[in-house]
Amino acid sequence: MTDASQPTVPNSSLHILDARTKRRNAAESRFKLYGMIAIGIGLLMLVTLLTTILSKGTGAFTQTFVTMEVELLESKLDKTGERDLEKIKKVTTFGYAPLIKTAFEQTVETHGIDTDLKSKTMAKILSKSAASQLRDYVISNPDQIGQTIEFRFLANSRVDGYMKGRVTRDSIANDKNITAAQLDFVDQLIEVGALKKTFNIDFIIGADASDQRPEAAGIGVAMMGSLFMMLVVLALALPIGVAASIYLEEFAPKNWITDIIEVNISNLAAVPSIVFGILGLAVFINYMHLPQSAPLVGGLVLTLMTLPTIIISTRAALKAVPPSIRDAALGVGASKMQAVFHHVLPLAAPGILTGTIIGLAQALGETAPLLLIGMIGFIASNMPGTVGEGLLSPNSAMPAQIYEWAKRADPAFYERAWGGIIILLIFLISMNTLAVLLRRRFERRW
């Protein structure tokens, strides 16, 4: 019995763990824990990112307004009483400032607010756009001169920040734009209900505003810029991408040219986006003299960038259609081209569509190439009137507008940047959801 002579561990049993096994088991659970921590970190970052965006950005959707009755004095606006539009237009916004001052005096009187502020100081709680808002109204409704009409004016960004908790009495110690006395006045206006924070549709549909008026800035025009760029991308990238994939998947002979094309496409997919921006600047703007900052140029650059994504997903969709479909079509006498266009392509359409939407979503969020072709650095203030204008006149795009706001060193603009991100993400999420739904609804397993 050689076994008996071997030293045995006393009381050894599979049910009782020895030190080594315990160590190994501990290592096992430690390793598993690392994995869980890693996932946890990833998810935590996602949650942090989303909560940051939501908590900082929702403020941009509400805005502080002051509601007041303004008497449109004939003596100030139309001295001759002829209601001649040309003469009314000659009154500049400075001419409207006294009306606002008077309106404040009357508001104080009717609500019985006790304040020793001068009307000029009171009027400073309004946005700098208040007078031009009044002027625009009068010019489009000259017959209202002489009437007293209720207006809703934007409060300036400091007052708005005070309502949102961004500005406090402590933080304005060195601020030239607002005083504690004005904030007291704001409090009194809130009490009588003349100053309120409400939903602000102009942030979503309005135009950008100058550095001095963050309260009036909106993302609407930039949204149109993005829309026109996406139209260009869709109109170019989808047909070209599908055509290229059909060629590579169905017709291309196996040779070195095809190999080069394939390697090229997979490399283009990984080229940094800024390089496409340089290409756009050099070719479309410096060589072809297309207009700078135009959504058309942005769309062309993004098309080149999106093409590899669309080609890769379209090829996968074409590959998923079983060869028996092609064989059946060829068997009843269709040409190869007919087999592809009449049978394979319709069956691959849902997959192609999904890939295209995802490609578009990527293009929508891209910023870097847009910086180089000049879609930042100016105020996108004009809503394009026609399609041609939308494609060729200078505009911004949503991500470029967000970057522009982030560069202006004013916390009120930061809030707008975060708000813009919420809108951008809503677009991206709905596009991706649409893609997922399409895939679920139409995907066929062969």
Next chain:
Amino acid sequence: MPLSWLVLIILALAAAGYFIGRIRVLKLAGGEIRALHSLPIYYGTNVALSVAVPALAVLLVWLLAQPTLIERTITGMITPEMIPDGSNLNLVMSDVRRVADGLNTAISSGAMPVAEVDAMDATVVDVRAKLGALGVALGQDVRPEVLAAAKSYRSAAVTGNALRAFVVLALALVGFVVSMSKTKPDFRARNVVERAVLAFLMGAASLAILTTVGIVLSMLFETINFFGLHDWRDFFFGTTWAPNFRGDSELSILPLLWGTLYISFIALLVAVPVGLFAAIYLSEYAGPKTRAIAKPLLEILAGIPTIVYGLFALLTVGPLLVNMFGQSGSLGLGWMSGATSVLTAGVVMGIMLIPFVSSLSDDIINAVPQTMRDGSLGLGATPSETIRQVVIPAALPGIVGAILLAASRAIGETMIVVMGAGAIAKFSANPFESMTTITTRIVSQLTGDGDFASPETLVAFALGLSLFVLTLGLNVLALYIVRKYREQYE
């Protein structure tokens, strides 16, 4: 004739050709569709293509070539003596272009008849005032030679446009007549149309090559220009980055490369461990339910646009780090002075890369054959021992490939570093200092008001080309490794 009209006429002609071709071939066959070689639509399409394709192709070439040709002729007219001091050929040419545009506006708005424009003499008439009245603002008074050049510029463009309309329309008509005469029942229309479609498909596929060529050429030419103005040795081997728009700049890529690599290194330091462990957990431990929830959630991080990460770095992570490591920070270390730093950009970029690393590694780990795991587990190894000693070594080449791809993404990333990394080019190992990267400098050199002939602007193209070569090299290497690895187990 305006361009849009020309295109519309051609398209209308093509559409008409489609219907006429269809009807004609059926009539020739006596209404008997079986007597045709191809379906009637192919005859129609053949006519439409013969009308539209050559005409539009010539139009496109013309559009690209005409401005260049006119520009060259007019540039030849301007002698060195005509360029005033402190100006250059480009400035004079842009004056010429603006005056020519102004003349066109004047004619098209009906303010000046063509004859008056042709007879206009800058020594007699104040052109600036005249055009200014029409809403064309000119920066300075128009000199006679500029007006002369602008006039020939305008008349060359007018002649060119007329000739263009004529040639293109003639081509369309010739296409129409030729294809119509070919339209007979035994004409193999389908084969012709299908060949045309195939050519279009091939063209679309080779657009990828064209893009690459475009990228390389557009940057190469400007880079060569740059090296003509600036010493290449300073660019590649110098140690200072100090652009100066008055000239005499020191433009060296090395400090930028250092900043780029340092930030990418920190990003990978964050992304690789987290991403790799997440991938291991998801593919080896997680049940199908956890996987179905956690994987798409992690991938949301990859779908978030980089501008969002940039803003997150600038407004959230940066201030947070300053609060911890800054002068009056909670740790009281005083290491960090501003929100932009290598660490800020690196950490945020790392977050962005987590899903990139994890989903690539996940695919690669899943590709390791199950039999290898079963063998290891059967010998008594714990799952973690199996992963560490069998799965990871087997997947290592693929994982290295994934990390290289992530590195190439990090090097080429723009928005996060533009907003989070700062603008100071220097060699420093301190991660709390702000540093700058290649992509940041490309953006700032090209978005300024710089003149496109100065080395300070052209350097952006040299930087872009270096970036392209760097990322391309990494990608090719990574794809090669991944492909090699896949072959091993297939």
